[in-house]
Amino acid sequence: MGLQIGKFIAVNVLKAVLLIIAISIICFILVSASPVDPIRAYVGEVGMANMSQEALQQLNDYFGVNTPFWERYFNWFKDFIRGDMGQSLIYRQPVADVIGVKFMNSMALMLTAWVISGILGFILGIIAGMMRGKWIDKLIKGYSLLLASTPSFWLALIMLMIFAVWLGWFPIGLSVPIGIDAAEVSIFDTLRHLILPALTLSVIGVANIALHTREKVIDVMEEDYVLYARACGESNTQILKHHGLRNILLPAITLQFASFSEIFGGSVLVEQVFSYPGLGNAAVTAGLNGDVPMLLGVAVISAALVFTGNFIANILYGVIDPRIRRSMLHE
């Protein structure tokens, strides 16, 4: 059994690693194709004009402007595996260090939203699905459909306007108050800056999860085994408790882990509005200023994050679903 599960995990890891390598190649091609000149971005217009031919040559060598694509990629890849993602052009620090800090900030934001929206969405979806056609279903469905179409950055703007500008409950931007050393920031301050972005992300995230769960509930309630449970005299509540939850939870958890990509997209926009110093914010700044190593680093790390989510979803499926678990046992 251990061997089977080990093999299952190994195959999944291998697949994910291959996909991440392929993604890094695609990202590398995309950033290489850009007309944005990394040297110009690095030294600025004035710097370009004042630079000696020799210094320019050095920079050209550093950025590998004249080396062939594959060689450049291979060099980048070699460094990347060693944990060296190059030097950020705008932060003037190693990309790995910058990403390390931003990653933790983003994780705090995304995990909070992920947990809140997951739990709330699941509960709302079940209520709506069980009460299909009743007013409460219409309310939850209406809310979800509305929120699913709402541009997240606009919602963030509105939240900022209401809670920070009008009510003054929260700071307007920046995760750390200006002029205070990061080390001195209290947990309370960090929380204060986290609440609004996390709330915005959760409010949006709830919509999709509620809609998916609702549909799944409706599907499950039309299954033969639910019909049979009803024939055996079980009430709707009993059916939900005994059969519904276990059959809905499995796809819900899978979906939840597979939704890292969406949450990341949302966080990019929300971080931008709230000036929250996370990965998304770093990616946008890097993209706007032609910071290629930084952009590349964020892209690969976030893809790895998405695949980790999918990977956990696959493993969980194997552990929770007896059909898969036992078939591994019997093999």
Add this chain to the structure above:
Amino acid sequence: MNDVRTIPVLQTAKKSRFSLRKKTILSLCFTASFLIIITIVGVLCSDTAVTTDFTQKNFAPSIEHLFGTDWLGRDMLARTLRGLSISIFIGLGASTVSAVIALILGTMAATLGNKVDTVITWLVDLLMGIPHLLLLILISFALGKGTFGVIVAVALSHWPGLTRVLRGEILQIKEEDYVKIAQKMGQSRCKIAIKHIFPHIFPQFIVGLILLFPHAILHEASITFLGFGLPPEQPGIGNILSESMSYLSMGMWWLAVFPGIALLITVILFDSVGSNLRKLIDPFSAQD
């Protein structure tokens, strides 16, 4: 003796779907014409949208300027309508390209054998592995941002989902008897695809295409908002909202609220056109 009226009724069917179907068609016509009107009015507004008037700066919404004016005295209603029409055009172009890519790749994956299928499925997984917004940023960055960048980015990043759907659909149709008979009768793959498969997935394709619109529009606005899309002089909704951020703390709420609501409504209308159309074409798969 078998008088029908004396037999007790044990269950009565819920009868609501008849009116629902009529309602579907009505709302489909209504939303579609509304969207067309917005687009046309938006095009007509293109000059007003960029006309500055310094005597009319920072006006809150009034009868004269329903959505208010900005710091350059530009009418926000005109800017919003113009922005919507730009969004709709970009959405239309980009999602059509995306849907055609999806149709071609989906058909190839389902009909050209295992190897092609593996490659295309892998490609779909690959693109779905990059967070969508980041992919948009990367493509737009690769093309040097700007209008062209955003159109290509939206067009190139929306096909994987629909490809998956169409591939599944075609694989199912291939199992149908009439396709198998056609194969036995020696018709070529190409002929089978054109004569038997395309007509059956065409409704799915159209619905998928229309349901791509709202995503395309939202994503265009999003990356324009972040600064990777339309150039600042274009009154795209993303730009309008991005500019409004600087004026929020001054209490100019109308700069953000109205354009955002307008965008939201447009997205919802497109979504409802798509799902209503699906209800009409395929009443069994559509849920209420």
Add this chain to the structure above:
Amino acid sequence: MEANKRKEILNIEDLFISFNQYEKGLHRVDINVITNLSVNVMEREIVAIVGSSGSGKSLLAHAVLGLLPKNANVRGRISFRGELLTAKRIGELRGKEICLVPQSVGYLDPLMKVGIQVRHSRDDEETKKRQQQLFDDYALKEGTAELYPFELSGGMARRVLLASALMENPKLIIADEPTPGLDLPLAKKAMADFRDFADKGNGVLLITHDIELALEVADRIAVFYAGTTVEEALVSDFDREETLRHPYTKALWRAFPQHGFRSLDGVQPYVKEMPSGCPFAPRCESVEPACSGEIPLRTVAGGTVRCVRFSDNKGEHGEKGAEENEA
């Protein structure tokens, strides 16, 4: 005397089921799937409803249990042990007095072990004991309770489903095609289990397409054709063609291998193109103009039939004569 007088368990009279459905476009139609159906089950009796596949007889089981989907219209007099049932009362009885044995293991929750499912999610000692007792009775070996439905063999699944139905000591079991996929010995064993249950003073309504199997185990056969029962006959009536009443039953009889294997031409009418009057008329060899009118149910020689040849205006086979026969 008392012991000989069997009590009625289930009596269905004038059952109508129709569905609201949409055709292409905006056209809504009511599709009658069961019309004018009557059947009854007595104590210690197995009544088989026999009809070809896809004739809608499963709907009958679902109607008795109140399990039809929301777009169904149901009318009819359903009595259980002398009590005329309402929709609410059906809800109270199902799973307790009336239990269903479904077609296959697909009706079990795939993510739940079978033991707890047979116990209907209860976990007290008494229920566990009863479930263990039933598993022992049906030779389900130890450890079966810990298996998931997909791990059961066909024979085990059938016994698990039966045990599940018997958990609550019902008076009536409705078995919906309980034998497909089982080989003959297993199917016969399944039927013997139903016989045992009926012999304890209960009733079984067996819904099947397999007339030969039904003849082996049932006491009475109700022949189902295009949404209604055309005839109710004792099993012994099937010994000779002459004792059968309805032309369709006779045609079925002639299709038996031992009776010449003569199959009937044509197909059952599609539910949307149901002829008025007798649904069998288009395929009947002795069809006459009266067949398209209303045909009452007649009791003839201990069975019932719905055919113009037994209507009042036909003196030779009149109702009166039939009643005399019965007495």
